Amino acid sequence: MLKIIDLKAEINGKEILKGINLEVKPGEVHAIMGPNGSGKSTLASVLAGRDIFNVTGGKVIFKGKNLLEMEPEERSREGIFLAFQYPVEIPGVSITNFMRAALDEHRIHKGLKPMDAAEFLRYIKEKKALVELDAKLEGRAVNEGFSGGEKKKNEVFQMAMLEPDLAILDETDSGLDIDALKIVANGVNKLKTKENASIVITHYQRLLDYIVPDVVHVLYNGKIVKTGGKELASELENTGYDEIKNDADNQ
Amino acid sequence: MTNLNEKKAELINLQRNNSSPTKKDLLIEIQNELNKLSLPHSKTEEWRNTNVNSILNHKYILGKKESVPLKYVNTFSFNEINADRLVLINGHFSDEYSHFNKTSGIQMGSIKKNQKSNSFKKYYGSTNLYKSNFFAAYNSAYAEDGIFIHIPENVIVEHPIHIVNFIYGNNQKTISQAHNLIIAEKNSHAKILTTYHSLSEDFTFNNVATEIICSENSDIEFYVFEGEGDTASIVNNTYVNQLNGSKFLSNTSTLCGSLVRNEIHIDLLGEYCESDLQGIYFPDKEQHIDNYVSIKHSKPNCKSNQLYKGIIDNKAETVFTGKVFVAPDAQKTDAAQSNRNILLTDNSKAHSRPQLEIYADDVRCSHGSTTGQIDKEALFYMKTRGIPELKAKTLLMTAFIGDIIEHITVKPYRDYVNYLVNKKLKGQEPESLCHVKICPACEK
Structure with a gap:
């Protein structure tokens, strides 16, 4: 589904991703772990198409297409979804209107007609129940005045609405208490x-107790330095990143 | 450069044969004031960012009492709301196109026809309007006609009263003046909608002045829509006297025009008054829109609010000046002010000037001003959900000014503003705005 080949990216002349290789197949859950500043969020941003990063090398093939040539909105319609680490507040735009606009675009892209009002309301209700999103949130402006937990739930709700082929969850666990974490993980x-x-990006192993990965990668200094099964996450929990850092730095 | 004194003499000369309905002693006072006042220039503090040369550089003729084709007049009527409609063409009242309910107890019509009434004599020229600036004094000295509305005590007007202003140049450079007087007696309530349209290819200048008297516990909603063409300039002065317990809301939407200067002065002469002044402006090309708001808190326990938002495109330039004056006696004043601007291009400009003068010590006054670009983070966020850039921008900008439009309580008018704003946001030239061709209000 997704093939990342020797991906390099920089910001303001500073190289952050120094040759990432990664393959994700349908049905798989990949975790990307790593210490702060290793490039995890940059990788998520580059995949979603944030233009402040400059791709300097490599390729990303998504469902057979060159992902890097697409605008962020095209990537979304093709089936990429980024759950933001810090979801953005959009004052004055209600969640309902926001999702309506997004879903219409996705449906047009698939050659489907936009849903009528009744159909849309049924759909939104169904998805809300799935991710246990509070009913009163939908009339409110997107993320405005939301608690950390509400923002993350809203991300998972949007993911449920858009049904992506590949979801990238960027530090979805950050700022969540254990109850909110369970709800969010449950939704995913x-x-x-x-x-x-x-692709689940996280600093801690905690989230991976609830979203169990098939493959765990450790990103350090812009490169994947270790790949393993889900047991790698628990190993890291015990040893921390120091050992991996030392190994990588000594190479 | 235009010689200002010559230009002033020329403007006055143009109107010298007019007969103002103002009573004699007051008229002399007004003329004295006018003699003292100079046309605004680059050193005039209140006009620092607005150069009126684009108005003054033309030789105008006086707007005549023309007959505008009916289809244009109908374009700006809101049939659904069954509004009373008062039509001014080049500042002259049009009997032909105006229609209103004569049995409602509300006295309305032209200034000319109502100048014998007691309330006219009592209130015409009674505010400090003519002292505000040159154009207000010029209007007060020479305007012959305008709209007169008198809402008697305890009367609640169900339908909005719609004042339609046309400047119809017949392709000649035309100047037009109207002087309106609106009196709300005790406990009365009315919604007044004033819309401004130009029907001219050549340059026009509309110099409008409106005096509003809000008596005890009256409640006035005053809506202004300005959709004049690229060759049409307007100076729109409004002066409001508020007495005890009165409420005044103004909501202004300026979508185009060559040079637009809106001045609203509020004199809070009583206690427990509320003034809420809101506005949106959305110019493009090289349009210049200036909103000047001044609130004078003379008495304690009043509340005022200013909220103006602008989206500025192309090479357009805007000015917002928000003045709040709190007199030493005006304790417990609660005054808020906010001005926010989005610049869409590198060449667009917004000036924002909050001016607070506070002489009382037990008050709450807040002000805020922001000018920036469209929130790039929000834009990216929306794009990652599949929404294309243009649509995302439209959603963001609609939301930005949407809260002000939402305050409009006359639904067909609110729909109309929303319709035109959305059209503009989508980058479509709202033809109907500047050159009347279709009826957007009827399309709904």
Whole structure:
């Protein structure tokens, strides 16, 4: 589904990604772990198409297409979804209107007609229940005045609405208490199918107790320095990143 | 450079044969004031960022009492709301196109026809309007006609009263003046909608002045829509006297025009008054829109609010000046002010000038001003959900000014403003705005 080949990216002349290689297949959950500043969020941003990063080398193939040539909105319609680490507040735009606009674009892209009002309301209700989103949130402006937990739930709700092929969850656990974390993880798990995939970016192992990965990668200094099964996450929990850092620095 | 004194003499000369309905002693006072006042120039503090040369550089003729084709007049009527409609063409009242309910107890019509009434004699020229600036004094000295509305005590007007202003140049450089007087007696309530349209290819200048008297516990909603063409300039002075417990809301939407200067002066002469002044402006090309708001808190326990937002495109330039004056006696004043601007291009400009003068010590006064570009983070966020850039921008900008439009309580008018704003946001030239061709209000 997703193939990243020797991806390099910089910001303001500073190289952050120094040759990433990664392959994600349908049905898989990949975790990307790593210490702060290793390039995890940059990788998420580059995949979503944030233009402040400059791709200096490599390729990203998504469902057979060159992802890096697409605008962020095209990537979304093709099936990429980024759950933001810090979801942005959009004053004055209600969640309902926001999702309506987004879903219409996705449907047009798939050659479907936009849903009528009744259909849309049914759909939104169903998805809200799935991710346990508070009913009163939908009339409110996107993320405005939301608590950290509400913002993250809203991300998972949007993911449920748009049904992406590949979801990238950028530090979705940050700022969440254990109850909110469970709800968010639960939502993500419910959305999992054999056809879709996710990349879970996290600093801590905690989230991976709830979203169990098939593959764990450790990113350090712009490169994937270690790849393993889900047990790698627990290993890291015990040893921390120091050992990996030392190994990588000594190479 | 225009010689200002010559230009002033020329403007006055143009109107010298007019007969103002103002009573004699007051008229002399006004003329004395006018003699003292100079046309605004680059050193005039209140006009620092607005150069009126684009108005003064033309030789105008006086707007005549023309007949505008009916289809244009109908374009700006809101049939659904069954509004009373008062039409001014080049500042002259049009009997032909105006229609209103004569049995409602509300006295309305032209200044000319109502100048014998007691309330006219009592209130015409009674505010400090003519002292505000040159154009207000010029208007007060020479305007012959305008709209007169008198809402008697305890009367609540159900339908909005719509004042339609046309400047119809017939392709000649035309100047037009109207002087309106609106009196709300005790406990009365009315919604007044004033819209401004130009029907001219050549340069026009509309110099409008409106006096509003809000008596005890009256409640006035005053809506202004300015959609004049690229060759049309307007100076729109409004002066409001508020007495005890009165409420005044003004909501101004300026979508185009060559040079637009809106001045609203509020004199809070009583206690427990509320004034809420809101506005949006959305110029493009080389349009210049200036909103000057001044609130004078003379008495304690009043509340005022100013909220103006602008989206500025192309090479357009805007000015917002928000003055709040709190007199030593005006304790417990609660005054808020906010001006926010989005610049869409590198060549667009917004000037924002909050001016607070506070002489009382037990008050709450806040002000804030922001000018920036469209929130790039929000834009990216929306794009990652599949929404294309143009649509995302439209959503963001609609939301930005949407809260001000939402305050409009006359639904067909609110729909109309929303319709035109959305059209503009989508980058479509709202033809109907500057050159009347279709009826957007009827399309709904």
